[in-house]
Amino acid sequence: MPVNFTPATPDQLLPVAGVTLGVAEAGIKKAERKDLTVIALDEGARVAGVFTKNRFCAAPVLVCKEHLASGQSIRALVVNTGNANAGTGEDGLARTRKTCAELAALLGCEAGQVLPFSTGVIMEPLPVDKIVAGLPACVADLKAENWHNAAQAIMTTDIVHKAISRQVDIGGATVTITGIAKGSGMIHPNMATMLGYVATDAKLGQDLVEAALRHAADRSFNRITVDGDTSTNDSFMLIATGKADMPEITHANSAEFEAFRDALTEVAAHLAQAIVRDGEGATKFITVEVNGGGDGEECAKVAYAIARSPLVKTAFFASDPNLGRIQAAIGYAGIDDLDVSKVQLYLGDVLVSENGGRAASYREEDGQRVMKEPEIRVRVELNRGRASTTVWTCDFSYDYVRINADYRS
Amino acid sequence: MPVNFTPATPDQLLPVAGVTLGVAEAGIKKAERKDLTVIALDEGARVAGVFTKNRFCAAPVLVCKEHLASGQSIRALVVNTGNANAGTGEDGLARTRKTCAELAALLGCEAGQVLPFSTGVIMEPLPVDKIVAGLPACVADLKAENWHNAAQAIMTTDIVHKAISRQVDIGGATVTITGIAKGSGMIHPNMATMLGYVATDAKLGQDLVEAALRHAADRSFNRITVDGDTSTNDSFMLIATGKADMPEITHANSAEFEAFRDALTEVAAHLAQAIVRDGEGATKFITVEVNGGGDGEECAKVAYAIARSPLVKTAFFASDPNLGRIQAAIGYAGIDDLDVSKVQLYLGDVLVSENGGRAASYREEDGQRVMKEPEIRVRVELNRGRASTTVWTCDFSYDYVRINADYRS
Numbered sequence: 001m002p003v004n005f006t007p008a009t010p011d012q013l014l015p016v017a018g019v020t021l022g023v024a025e026a027g028i029k030k031a032e033r034k035d036l037t038v039i040a041l042d043e044g045a046r047v048a049g050v051f052t053k054n055r056f057c058a059a060p061v062l063v064c065k066e067h068l069a070s071g072q073s074i075r076a077l078v079v080n081t082g083n084a085n086a087g088t089g090e091d092g093l094a095r096t097r098k099t100c101a102e103l104a105a106l107l108g109c110e111a112g113q114v115l116p117f118s119t120g121v122i123m124e125p126l127p128v129d130k131i132v133a134g135l136p137a138c139v140a141d142l143k144a145e146n147w148h149n150a151a152q153a154i155m156t157t158d159i160v161h162k163a164i165s166r167q168v169d170i171g172g173a174t175v176t177i178t179g180i181a182k183g184s185g186m187i188h189p190n191m192a193t194m195l196g197y198v199a200t201d202a203k204l205g206q207d208l209v210e211a212a213l214r215h216a217a218d219r220s221f222n223r224i225t226v227d228g229d230t231s232t233n234d235s236f237m238l239i240a241t242g243k244a245d246m247p248e249i250t251h252a253n254s255a256e257f258e259a260f261r262d263a264l265t266e267v268a269a270h271l272a273q274a275i276v277r278d279g280e281g282a283t284k285f286i287t288v289e290v291n292g293g294g295d296g297e298e299c300a301k302v303a304y305a306i307a308r309s310p311l312v313k314t315a316f317f318a319s320d321p322n323l324g325r326i327q328a329a330i331g332y333a334g335i336d337d338l339d340v341s342k343v344q345l346y347l348g349d350v351l352v353s354e355n356g357g358r359a360a361s362y363r364e365e366d367g368q369r370v371m372k373e374p375e376i377r378v379r380v381e382l383n384r385g386r387a388s389t390t391v392w393t394c395d396f397s398y399d400y401v402r403i404n405a406d407y408r409s
Numbered sequence: 410m411p412v413n414f415t416p417a418t419p420d421q422l423l424p425v426a427g428v429t430l431g432v433a434e435a436g437i438k439k440a441e442r443k444d445l446t447v448i449a450l451d452e453g454a455r456v457a458g459v460f461t462k463n464r465f466c467a468a469p470v471l472v473c474k475e476h477l478a479s480g481q482s483i484r485a486l487v488v489n490t491g492n493a494n495a496g497t498g499e500d501g502l503a504r505t506r507k508t509c510a511e512l513a514a515l516l517g518c519e520a521g522q523v524l525p526f527s528t529g530v531i532m533e534p535l536p537v538d539k540i541v542a543g544l545p546a547c548v549a550d551l552k553a554e555n556w557h558n559a560a561q562a563i564m565t566t567d568i569v570h571k572a573i574s575r576q577v578d579i580g581g582a583t584v585t586i587t588g589i590a591k592g593s594g595m596i597h598p599n600m601a602t603m604l605g606y607v608a609t610d611a612k613l614g615q616d617l618v619e620a621a622l623r624h625a626a627d628r629s630f631n632r633i634t635v636d637g638d639t640s641t642n643d644s645f646m647l648i649a650t651g652k653a654d655m656p657e658i659t660h661a662n663s664a665e666f667e668a669f670r671d672a673l674t675e676v677a678a679h680l681a682q683a684i685v686r687d688g689e690g691a692t693k694f695i696t697v698e699v700n701g702g703g704d705g706e707e708c709a710k711v712a713y714a715i716a717r718s719p720l721v722k723t724a725f726f727a728s729d730p731n732l733g734r735i736q737a738a739i740g741y742a743g744i745d746d747l748d749v750s751k752v753q754l755y756l757g758d759v760l761v762s763e764n765g766g767r768a769a770s771y772r773e774e775d776g777q778r779v780m781k782e783p784e785i786r787v788r789v790e791l792n793r794g795r796a797s798t799t800v801w802t803c804d805f806s807y808d809y810v811r812i813n814a815d816y817r818s
Contacts, residue, residue: 055747056740056765087736089750089766122733123767232737310719310809318814324531327496328641331465338464341498356465357498358532400719401807405727 003285003374003394005277007160008148014165014176015144016199018042018241022141023153026134028127029082029120034153036131038138039077039197040107045241047074047115048210050217052234058086059096059126060116061233067100067112075113077237078103078138079154079195080120080131081182086232087123095128102132106139119156119182119195119233151180154195157403158184162274168263170256173246175202177263181221181236181271184280196221196236196271202260203242204249211252212261213238220268223391224276238264276392281399284316285375289390292382298335299389302380305333313396316376321367323352330380339384346379347371412694412783412803414686416569417557423574423585424553425608427451427650431550432562435543437536438491438529443562445540447547448486448606449516454650456483456524457619459626461643467495468505468535469525470642476509476521484522486646487512487547488563488604489529489540490591495641496532504537511541515548528565528591528604528642560589563604566812567593571683577672579665582655584611586672590630590645590680593689603630605645605680611669612651613658620661621670622647629677632800633685647673685801690808693725694784698799701791707744708798711789714742722805725785730776732761739789748793755788756780 019041026036041047049068051061067074078099085092100114107114118126151161165178179198204212213236221236242248249256277285288307293299306312306329315322326345331338341356348370351359370376428450435445450456458477460470476483487508494501509523516523527535560570574587588607613621622645630645651657658665686694697716702708715721715738724731735754740747750765757779760768779785 054737054740055744056736056749084733087733087762087766089764092766122737123762232733232740310805314810314814317810320814322531324493324496324641327465328463328531331463331641335464340465353496353532355498357496357501396719396810398807398810401723401726401805401810405723405729 002160002278003282005160005274008163010148012165013147013163014167014178015147016176016178016241017201017243018045019199019239020142020144021146021150022138022143023146023149024134024137024141026080026130028080028130034149035081036134036138037079037150037153038103038135038142039150040142041075041239042241042243043073043075045074045239046204046206046209047237047239048213049115049235049237050213052232054232056087056232058084058118058233059088059092060085060118061235062093063096063100064115064117064235067115070112072110072112074115075109076103076107077115077117077197079117081154081156083118083120083124083126084122084233085118085126088125092126095126098128099131103135106135115237117195117233117235119154122232147178147180154180154182156182156184157280158182159278162271162278164267164270166263166267168259170202170259171246173244175200175244175246175260177267179267179271181275183275184278194221194234194275196268197239198237198264198267199239199241200264201241201244202249203244203246204240204260208249208252208257209238209240212257212264215261216265216268219265220272224272224393236268273392276394279394280403281397282394283374283397284395286316286393286395287377287390288393289377289388290380290382291388292385293387293389294385296387296389299382299387300391301335302330302333302382303389303391305329306378307391307393310396313393316371316395317397319368319371321347321364321371323347323367326378327353338382342383344381344383348373348377411569411687412691414569414683417572419557421574422556422572423576423587424556425585425587425650426610426652427454428608428648429551429553430555430559431547431552432555432558433543433546433550435489435539437489437539443558444490445543445547446488446559446562447512447544447551448559449551450484450648451650451652452482452484454483454648455613455615455618456646456648457615457622458524458644458646459622461641463641465496465641467493467527467642468497468501469494469527470644471502472505472509473524473526473644476524479521481519481521483524484518485512485516486524486526486606488526490563490565491529492527492533492535493529493531493642494527494535497534501535504535507537508540512544515544524646526604526642526644528563531641556587556589563589563591565591565593566689567591568687571680571687573676573679575672575676577668579611579668580655582653584609584653584655584669586676588676588680590684592684593687603643603645603684605630605677606648607646607673607676608648608650609673610650610653611658612653612655613649613669617658617661617666618647618649621666621673624670625674625677628674629681633681633802645677682801685803688803689812690806691803692783692806693804695725695802695804696786696799697802698786698797699789699791700797701793702796702798703794705796705798708791708796709800710744711739711742711791712798712800714738715787716800716802719805722802725780725804726806728777728780730756730773730780732756732776735787736762747791751792753790753792755790757782757786
């Protein structure tokens with residue numbers, strides 16, 4: 001079960017003016033489950049996205065980028081689960097385009113105003129006929145109160161749905177931010193992993209929608225790892241409908257923008273952490289904080305070396321304070337001129353090592369106490385600069401192997 | 410059990426003139442097992458080593474490098490298992506130096522002529538008193554026929570010992586090469602908790618000993634991965650005693666050098682592959698061959714992305730031809746300008762994907778047939794250049810988690 005995570009109830013998810021959602025059972029992979037979602041946007045919404053850097057990115061990712069780049073206003077997003085439409089070549093692109101065209105016809109807009117998303121098995125043909133057949137039911141279901149249903153309809157191996165709403169006061173106006181996400185391995189090529197959708201009624205210029213999205217992504221979805229694999233379908237979208245009763249935010253240096261950006265980052269971090277808490281086979285939620293680096297990049301190298309090490313992750317699973325494994329990961333992270341005699345390693349609040357060796361004050365029972373907790377913070381002080389990075393991960397259990405060895409059968 | 414691997418019997422391991430070995434039970438971690446090994450060298454032996462690039466490298470690695478750099482002739486190597494003496498700071502260095510000094514006193518040489526090696530648990534103090542107490546028994550046991558015992562005495566989580574002998578005719582003389590290695594987890598390029606010792610009676614200049622070692626390491630121990638972790642203690646040593654009845658090889662371009670180098674590479678590759686076959690929890694032996702790259706580095710990126718992906722490795726464990734996972738790994742390997750429409754993926758002799766999607770000729774039952782084999786070859790044709798790389802790895806099983814969750818208990 002997910003680590004310390006209670007999914008949001010329908011009444012906790014606030015509608016966002018200018019956004020309606022509809023779901024349907026299209027029978028894409030399994031019968032009797034909602035597997036198709038449409039998110040419709042009123043005219044004037046501004047949309048930005050960040051996408052996987054995998055070179056084998058899926059057909060819908062390519063089409064999303066193309067439609068966003070065209071400059072046409074976006075009027076709808078369509079998400080199917082059960083099939084990732086990745087590794088499908090030209091035929092996959094054609095099927096994605098057909099989905100967009102059919103939805104556009106139903107909504108009375110252009111195909112280029114629709115953004116497509118798919119998640120599920122890779123390298124199998126997208127059952128586009130089933131999707132097309134399911135679209136009218138989605139459109140008929142469109143309503144502002146459907147965030148909870150949408151959060152459930154985009155799930156794949158997720159055990160729980162991930163969704164959150166926040167409100168923030170910006171210059172006297174109450175701005176709403178509601179987001180949903182799916183994912184259970186940050187990378188799950190077979191299940192093409194992570195999708196995130198956040199909508200707000202805040203009024204922002206297009207460049208600020210993009211800036212806020214990048215800021216939030218770099219502090220949330222770009223700071224998690226379950227298994228170290230980068231998926232073919234990862235997409236994180238921000239929709240700003242501009243329906244709130246407020247002046248448009250036009251400056252990145254303004255207090256208004258910072259207030260919005262920080263609230264958005266909080267929402268995105270909640271969703272990203274929810275993915276780790278629901279990580280495949282997870283029994284522990286691990287925060288890896290690296291301070292004192294020369295720059296953010298070297299902090300990230302160290303944080304990810306720890307967070308993706310199978311040896312470290314199995315030690316967390318075993319609640320074993322096998323700290324040499326963490327130290328070894330710091331050592332091979334790729335900082336060529338790292339002075340290990342300056343590095344300090346903390347487990348929770350316990351100083352574990354310094355001066356290149358175990359701390360004199362360290363007692364095994366103190367490490368053991370921290371390791372038994374379901375939430376563990378690893379802190380590394382590099383003591384060579386002022387940069388910091390935090391990433392989140394989970395442990396590596398028998399169930400990870402079971403889930404991934406059994407998935408297709 | 411190891412995948413398709415039968416350990417060498419004592420009579421298959423040939424003595425190397427100028428080398429004697431002795432083992433003893435020092436009680437370093439467990440009672441009643443051989444855990445201390447001394448390899449003594451006649452005067453005139455030439456020795457070269459390659460070591461882990463982990464910044465938290467162990468005390469013995471630092472002392473080895475120092476003693477090799479001093480230019481003094483090496484007269485002995487000492488290896489303990491049960492404790493890695495890594496992450497132990499200044500105190501660890503002092504304990505390693507004491508081991509060298511004590512062995513030097515027994516052998517009548519200088520401490521700087523002894524190379525120390527340790528493998529086992531990280532961040533615990535080396536029980537140097539037990540080691541010192543065990544050294545006389547090692548010295549009393551020194552004999553040329555002890556390779557088999559030494560191969561067993563250096564094991565940690567290894568299930569089987571790894572050892573091999575080869576003879577090669579060089580300019581009319583029969584040259585013997587005998588090697589042993591240990592390692593099973595924390596295996597990734599730049600060495601792992603991997604120790605390897607190869608001795609030969611070939612007569613080579615010091616620079617050619619080093620050149621042959623690097624050549625062989627780059628095609629063997631630097632081409633394997635079990636879990637992607639680079640250990641703190643990896644060391645691979647070549648000893649050339651010069652006792653063979655042959656003229657000294659002095660030119661890197663000579664047929665004599667090439668013959669020796671290739672035989673050495675064969676020995677090293679055998680040992681390296683044995684480590685993968687005995688990888689923690691391994692049930693499959695996987696060869697990943699990447700061809701048609703712009704250079705060796707990008708081939709290695711792709712090969713390692715596949716070979717260390719937990720998703721790919723669990724699919725191998727399940728005998729599931731889940732080829733999207735391999736394709737995704739190719740996509741995130743880090744070749745920014747990779748044209749995925751040119752990439753071809755083979756499983757054994759079966760063409761799996763091309764033109765960015767599944768091959769028209771591919772049938773699931775063909776993939777299934779290959780995946781059920783205990784030895785599997787994955788071949789990627791990048792079709793963008795002429796470079797090639799091969800790496801070896803194993804699958805990822807329940808037993809990997811069990812072994813690493815239980816290791817310290």
